[in-house]
Amino acid sequence: MKILLGVTGGIAAYKALELCRLFVKAGHEVQVVMTQHAKQFIGPLSFQALSGRPVRDALFNAEQEAGMGHIELARWADWIVLAPASANTLAKLRMGLADNLLTTLLLASDRPCLLVPAMNRLMWQNAATQENVAVLQARGYHLLAPAEGVQACGEVGAGRMPEAQQIFADWQARSTAAAYPALHAFWQGRRLLVSAGPTFEDLDPVRFLGNRSSGKMGFAIAQQAQALGAHVTLIAGPVSLPSPQGVQRIDVRSAQQMLDAVQHHYAQHSVFISAAAVADFAVAQALPQKIKKQAGQKHLSLELIANPDIVAWVAQQSPKPFVVGFAAETEQLLPYARAKRERKNLDLICANQVGAGIGFEGDDNQLVLISREQERTLPMSSKHQQALGVLQEIMHLLTQ
Numbered sequence: 001m002k003i004l005l006g007v008t009g010g011i012a013a014y015k016a017l018e019l020c021r022l023f024v025k026a027g028h029e030v031q032v033v034m035t036q037h038a039k040q041f042i043g044p045l046s047f048q049a050l051s052g053r054p055v056r057d058a059l060f061n062a063e064q065e066a067g068m069g070h071i072e073l074a075r076w077a078d079w080i081v082l083a084p085a086s087a088n089t090l091a092k093l094r095m096g097l098a099d100n101l102l103t104t105l106l107l108a109s110d111r112p113c114l115l116v117p118a119m120n121r122l123m124w125q126n127a128a129t130q131e132n133v134a135v136l137q138a139r140g141y142h143l144l145a146p147a148e149g150v151q152a153c154g155e156v157g158a159g160r161m162p163e164a165q166q167i168f169a170d171w172q173a174r175s176t177a178a179a180y181p182a183l184h185a186f187w188q189g190r191r192l193l194v195s196a197g198p199t200f201e202d203l204d205p206v207r208f209l210g211n212r213s214s215g216k217m218g219f220a221i222a223q224q225a226q227a228l229g230a231h232v233t234l235i236a237g238p239v240s241l242p243s244p245q246g247v248q249r250i251d252v253r254s255a256q257q258m259l260d261a262v263q264h265h266y267a268q269h270s271v272f273i274s275a276a277a278v279a280d281f282a283v284a285q286a287l288p289q290k291i292k293k294q295a296g297q298k299h300l301s302l303e304l305i306a307n308p309d310i311v312a313w314v315a316q317q318s319p320k321p322f323v324v325g326f327a328a329e330t331e332q333l334l335p336y337a338r339a340k341r342e343r344k345n346l347d348l349i350c351a352n353q354v355g356a357g358i359g360f361e362g363d364d365n366q367l368v369l370i371s372r373e374q375e376r377t378l379p380m381s382s383k384h385q386q387a388l389g390v391l392q393e394i395m396h397l398l399t400q
């Protein structure tokens with residue numbers, strides 16, 4: 001895809017470098033357009049090196065106009081992403097001002113545009129900014145609202161630009177929704193419950209049994225579904241991932257806590273996707289004090305007991321949601337996955353080869369989707385793309 005990345009004069013302009021890199025890494029063409037004030041914060045050369053294209057910054061430049069003028073630039077782009085979008089540029093955009101290259105091409109464009117405002121919290125809260133953003137959203141601009149937190153100016157509140165990874169994921173989900181209208185129509189308003197990440201089973205106050213699940217797959221599903229219009233509740237084990245915007249997140253630690261959360265929420269959802277890697281066993285009795293090694297001790301035995309089987313529990317309920325499980329295996333992937341689907345009465349299982357360099361921790365994945373009727377292998381791709389494949393499969397199975 002061709003992405004025009006507009007960068008304005010805000011302290012968060014440095015984060016746009018990483019965003020540019022992520023777009024390029026994902027195979028997109030990027031043309032950066034900077035305002036004059038943006039260049040006070042960061043040099044165009046870095047963007048040029050990352051995007052492989054000279055940065056455009058001048059409205060009146062005979063050389064540049066001869067190549068791609070502002071109209072040509074506006075036509076070139078499939079998407080426009082404005083990150084950071086300053087209060088000033090937002091105000092100009094709302095008013096239809098066209099006094100530099102960026103605002104002129106924005107006025108001359110009918111392409112989808114994602115605004116990522118970033119500013120001091122009072123600038124963001126100001127009625128003028130809020131009104132400008134509301135008007136722009138009503139006109140069809142996409143908005144990724146600023147995050148809360150400590151700001152560069154030392155104040156605390158809403159105004160921070162989300163991290164590049166989050167902006168990229170948000171854009172990816174929105175562009176998908178625009179590109180797959182049928183999928184969007186299917187998921188719009190549907191209630192989806194997703195579990196993600198590992199569970200930690202405590203041995204004592206400082207040690208636990210865990211696993212290598214990063215939570216990326218479940219978070220990607222939650223994010224894509226939310227972007228497609230679903231109401232998503234995400235039950236997350238201990239992971240270090242930011243919450244996808246608009247998703248209700250519930251953090252848990254152990255399998256028992258995850259079961260409690262699922263039992264509390266499943267009935268309000270029509271689809272349950274169990275992407276969490278729930279520990280099969282927990283320690284029979286977690287100790288209240290740290291386990292001490294005795295002098296000369298060579299062995300330590302731990303008694304483990306089976307954890308509740310969360311996905312099987314949901315699949316046994318009546319009425320039950322449409323239930324999707326995951327099978328992460330290091331060997332005999334398909335036979336194990338097929339047997340697991342049948343044994344647990346799942347509507348769909350996503351078989352997932354795990355091991356060195358594949359599966360849990362990476363950004364890419366390859367799932368085999370196994371239902372009662374059919375098996376489909378998705379091509380190796382990003383977890384966001386795999387998530388889309390899972391959501392498509394659910395649509396096919398529920399509408400056929």
Ligand SMILES: Cc1cc2nc3c(=O)[nH]c(=O)nc-3n(C[C@H](O)[C@H](O)[C@H](O)COP(=O)(O)O)c2cc1C
Nearest residue numbers: 008009010011035037038086087088089118119120
């Ligand atoms: C150090 C410094 C930091 C600034 N940070 C921001 C910011 O984060 N967000 C914002 O909207 N404006 C910020 N401003 C103000 C803008 O740079 C100013 O409004 C400018 O006119 C924006 O121009 P542009 O929209 O054409 O890029 C900052 C100004 C300075 C001096």
